Amino acid sequence: MFQLIDQPLDGLGKIIRWEKSDKDHLLDIEAARDLMRYVVFKGSIAVDGMSLTVAGIKKHSFRIWIIPHTYEITALRERKMGDAVNLETDLLGKYVEKFVKGGKARRED
Secondary structure, eight states: OOOOOSSSEEEEEEEEEEEETTTTEEOOOEHHHHHHHTTTTOOOEEEETTTEEEEOOOEEEEEEEEEEHHHHHHGGOOOOOEEOOOEEHHHHHHHHHHHHHHHOOOOOO
């Protein structure tokens, strides 16, 4: 039998910077330490279900550069400073951690 996960998200983040930079937009998101350990420069992160590339990392936050096309066709343009966003971190980081720790996949017997 498969185990259904109640919450597919890894956690929530908070928009701490959201501004236009020439034709692009800068989006800085604050996240909890347990999520930040999976955030990798040039790695992937899903923000509200949209897979994006990490353009910079600080201790408690990360940066995303949003190109004009992405800004125009996604709901990101509706977000504001202080808004909460759903985060799903890079799967590869979770795999690496699992294998380094010698862990097993979560399962229901």
